[in-house]
Amino acid sequence: MSEISTIYKISIIAFTLFCGVISGSGCPVLECWFVQEKPGHGGGFSVPMSQEKSLMFIRTEAYSEETMSELHPPADISPSRIYYPAGTFCSAALNPAKGSVNKPKCEINPFMPHASMVRWTSALTDSAQSPVYLQDDWFSVAAQGLDEQLTLSNIMRAPSASKEPKVILSVSSKTPVVRSRLGEPVLLDCGFWVDPSSPVHGSGFSVEWRYQFQVEGRLVLAYDGKNDRFAETSETGADIDITGLYETGNASLILEESRVRHSGTYICTVYLPHLLAQVAVDLEIVKPPSLSIYPSPLPLLVPGQVLLIQCEASGFAPHTLDLGWEFTGADGKSRSLGQGGVTGHRQASDGTFSQSSRLELDSSKLGLGRGGDITCVAKHDGGTRRATATLNVIGVSAPSIEDSMAMVAVALVLYGMIKFLSWTFSSSDSSDSELEDKKKT
Numbered sequence: 556m557s558e559i560s561t562i563y564k565i566s567i568i569a570f571t572l573f574c575g576v577i578s579g580s581g582c583p584v585l586e587c588w589f590v591q592e593k594p595g596h597g598g599g600f601s602v603p604m605s606q607e608k609s610l611m612f613i614r615t616e617a618y619s620e621e622t623m624s625e626l627h628p629p630a631d632i633s634p635s636r637i638y639y640p641a642g643t644f645c646s647a648a649l650n651p652a653k654g655s656v657n658k659p660k661c662e663i664n665p666f667m668p669h670a671s672m673v674r675w676t677s678a679l680t681d682s683a684q685s686p687v688y689l690q691d692d693w694f695s696v697a698a699q700g701l702d703e704q705l706t707l708s709n710i711m712r713a714p715s716a717s718k719e720p721k722v723i724l725s726v727s728s729k730t731p732v733v734r735s736r737l738g739e740p741v742l743l744d745c746g747f748w749v750d751p752s753s754p755v756h757g758s759g760f761s762v763e764w765r766y767q768f769q770v771e772g773r774l775v776l777a778y779d780g781k782n783d784r785f786a787e788t789s790e791t792g793a794d795i796d797i798t799g800l801y802e803t804g805n806a807s808l809i810l811e812e813s814r815v816r817h818s819g820t821y822i823c824t825v826y827l828p829h830l831l832a833q834v835a836v837d838l839e840i841v842k843p844p845s846l847s848i849y850p851s852p853l854p855l856l857v858p859g860q861v862l863l864i865q866c867e868a869s870g871f872a873p874h875t876l877d878l879g880w881e882f883t884g885a886d887g888k889s890r891s892l893g894q895g896g897v898t899g900h901r902q903a904s905d906g907t908f909s910q911s912s913r914l915e916l917d918s919s920k921l922g923l924g925r926g927g928d929i930t931c932v933a934k935h936d937g938g939t940r941r942a943t944a945t946l947n948v949i950g951v952s953a954p955s956i957e958d959s960m961a962m963v964a965v966a967l968v969l970y971g972m973i974k975f976l977s978w979t980f981s982s983s984d985s986s987d988s989e990l991e992d993k994k995k996t
């Protein structure tokens with residue numbers, strides 16, 4: 556009896572472990588595209604590419620050979636494009652919920668180890684490398700996790716065409732998209748990992764941060780780890796933490812004070828001898844606008860007269876802004892007065908933008924009644940901003956409810972007075988005539 560219960564317990568434990576391996580480990584089965592140049596094309600500007608479905612079963616220590624054999628790859632994926640890589644793929648961001656339509660993006664490319672041409676890596680490539688080591692099959696894998704939580708670039712080596720490549724170099728960022736308020740310090744995350752059992756481990760590395768915006772590109776920072784030297788750059792206020800770089804592979808870029816010109820894409824590249832991997836981090840500097848309404852205060856509006864008012868939005872970034880006008884009457888109800896005439900953008904020397912909207916206020920056309928609050932509304936990525944000015948309309952021809960009631964009251968009072976006076980007079984008249992009548996008699 557006790558034996559049975561022991562077997563029962565063991566099987567439960569085994570089952571739990573197995574399920575943990577399959578679902579709870581955070582190590583995903585990654586669907587990827589295997590993209591390579593079509594064979595038979597010798598370079599040129601537009602090299603035709605082929606794209607095949609591929610699958611990566613991430614190996615972990617808990618993954619035994621038996622578990623691997625129980626995985627059933629889909630039939631539409633060629634067995635030659637199924638890989639069983641090991642190392643640094645385990646992340647919740649790459650592991651979507653079962654049945655989720657949102658999937659991580661992943662692409663595999665063949666990779667050719669080569670000596671880098673960049674100055675701060677020159678010391679790396681003269682280190683003696685085993686050519687045999689480099690002659691194996693190499694791949695680079697670029698993956699983007701869910702919800703902008705991770706971007707990763709791994710260089711894998713598969714000894715003699717095996718299907719079990721091993722990650723040798725991994726570069727990743729937990730902040731692929733960064734939004735920062737203007738003027739605040741910014742941290743662009745980038746970290747790297749080198750397989751400690753690889754011959755390239757310990758033979759030096761270099762780190763480079765480049766900035767790219769549209770066609771403009773510049774070097775932000777480059778560190779030659781072999782010679783422990785920073786390259787000269789024109790960039791100021793950008794740094795990396797050298798201690799963290801050596802201790803944990805933390806290559807994060809620190810910008811002391813964010814400016815509008817910092818908006819753009821930053822590429823973190825880590826070089827090892829003959830290898831490199833890079834990830835991109837998008838930085839957007841955000842500042843909501845300040846609003847003012849002119850003229851201030853608003854002059855009295857006479858019906859029939861047209862008042863031109865202007866809302867000036869300034870000091871904002873990025874440049875996308877939605878300007879509009881609202882009117883709140885005496886009854887407390889708000890309604891839109893439209894966009895007005897919106898001008899083009901102007902850019903200040905600090906890179907922030909300004910823009911304005913003009914509105915023609917015509918009380919008869921817009922139905923402004925006796926006036927109310929005029930509000931300028933600016934919708935921006937950094938938040939919605941509002942500015943309000945009070946508008947008074949004088950000598951309104953169409954009376955308001957209060958006016959009508961007052962007029963009725965006045966009319967009633969007048970009527971009452973007239974009635975009273977006429978009664979007093981007529982009664983005194985009659986009494987006089989009565990008296991006279993009596994006198995006559």
Ligand SMILES: *[C@@H]1O[C@H](CO)[C@@H](O)[C@H](O)[C@H]1NC(C)=O
Pocket residue numbers: 742746796799803805806807809
């Ligand atoms: C990397 O270094 C920066 C700056 O020192 C630090 O703020 C950040 O938390 C570090 N990241 C990790 C993952 O340790």
